[in-house]
Amino acid sequence: MSGTAPALAAVLALALGTYVFRLTGPLLHGRVELSARVRRLLSAGAVVLLVALLATGALTEARGFAGWARPAGVLAGGALAWRRAPFVLVVLGAAATTAALRMAGVG
Amino acid sequence: MALVCLAGGVVGVSFGAIAVAGGLPVWLPVVMSLLVYAGSAQFSAVGILLAGGGPFAAAATGLLLNTRTAAFSLAVADVIGRGRFTRWIGAHLVTDETVAFTLAQPDPARRRAAFWISGLGLYASWNLCVLLGALAGSALGDTGRYGLDAAFPAVLVALVLPALRGDTGVRRAALAGAAAALALTPFVPVGVPVLMALTGLLLLGGRTA
Numbered sequence: 124m125s126g127t128a129p130a131l132a133a134v135l136a137l138a139l140g141t142y143v144f145r146l147t148g149p150l151l152h153g154r155v156e157l158s159a160r161v162r163r164l165l166s167a168g169a170v171v172l173l174v175a176l177l178a179t180g181a182l183t184e185a186r187g188f189a190g191w192a193r194p195a196g197v198l199a200g201g202a203l204a205w206r207r208a209p210f211v212l213v214v215l216g217a218a219a220t221t222a223a224l225r226m227a228g229v230g
Numbered sequence: 231m232a233l234v235c236l237a238g239g240v241v242g243v244s245f246g247a248i249a250v251a252g253g254l255p256v257w258l259p260v261v262m263s264l265l266v267y268a269g270s271a272q273f274s275a276v277g278i279l280l281a282g283g284g285p286f287a288a289a290a291t292g293l294l295l296n297t298r299t300a301a302f303s304l305a306v307a308d309v310i311g312r313g314r315f316t317r318w319i320g321a322h323l324v325t326d327e328t329v330a331f332t333l334a335q336p337d338p339a340r341r342r343a344a345f346w347i348s349g350l351g352l353y354a355s356w357n358l359c360v361l362l363g364a365l366a367g368s369a370l371g372d373t374g375r376y377g378l379d380a381a382f383p384a385v386l387v388a389l390v391l392p393a394l395r396g397d398t399g400v401r402r403a404a405l406a407g408a409a410a411a412l413a414l415t416p417f418v419p420v421g422v423p424v425l426m427a428l429t430g431l432l433l434l435g436g437r438t439a
Contacts (some may be wrong), residue, residue, distance in 0.1 A: 134287035148303025175427030208248030217384030221377030
């Protein structure tokens with residue numbers, strides 16, 4: 124169990140902090156108004172984090188290059204998303220492309 | 231509405247499956263979904279844990295992503311109401327999707343109905359689907375063979391694309407941030423590069439169409 128204890132700690136810290144964020148509105152009810160600038164910074168910050176996550180997740184593995192099969196699959200999924208394909212197709216397209224490349228011997 | 235539940239369900243199944251197939255115990259993604267209940271933060275935290283990052287980086291990234299829920303909860307505070315019970319329960323149901331549904335309604339009564347129906351419906355379907363995915367994930371075995379490691383970044387692409395399409399400032403900040411994160415990856419512990427990507431926000435600028 125010692126292997127999952129840090130993961131559980133991360134989950135609980137994330138859960139508690141997120142709930143505090145969510146309570147902000149109901150508890151401060153009507154007493155604060157966020158400026159448009161702060162709202163924009165918060166939503167842009169989320170996008171910046173997600174793009175950095177997908178870039179590092181697509182290209183790197185254990186601090187090195189992840190090989191070509193994975194980024195190729197992500198690119199295929201991204202192309203489907205760009206064409207506004209349904210979500211399930213994006214996920215399946217990405218996984219299938221990577222799986223097919225690996226079967227063909229691409230790392 | 232039903233369509234969004236369905237789309238959320240697919241994300242939920244893939245979240246459960248990816249987490250368990252990556253080596254986490256079945257209960258972890260399930261407990262996480264019930265308690266954290268925020269798709270992108272859950273994917274990010276699990277992605278960092280699976281990549282070998284520390285629990286601190288995983289929690290910090292998820293929390294930074296969820297700061298926006300504070301802004302959302304302010305936006306729907308009226309709709310949630312003032313009752314003690316409704317406040318404590320309603321707060322937990324605040325997500326990107328419920329807020330979008332709620333604010334799309336024309337009058338207060340319908341906003342209230344939309345918040346509670348979409349909130350409870352999405353909570354139920356999300357957690358059910360994560361459980362199904364987690365159970366399926368344990369039967370998968372070697373995930374590399376199915377290309378599941380490409381699924382998580384692809385999910386993120388689908389999530390951010392709408393925000394990137396319309397706003398050049400956000401696009402500039404995100405690309406600069408991602409470049410910084412990639413450049414730092416070989417040199418710093420896993421999870422840290424993503425946090426450093428926030429420096430990209432310096433390039434955000436004012437609102438542009």
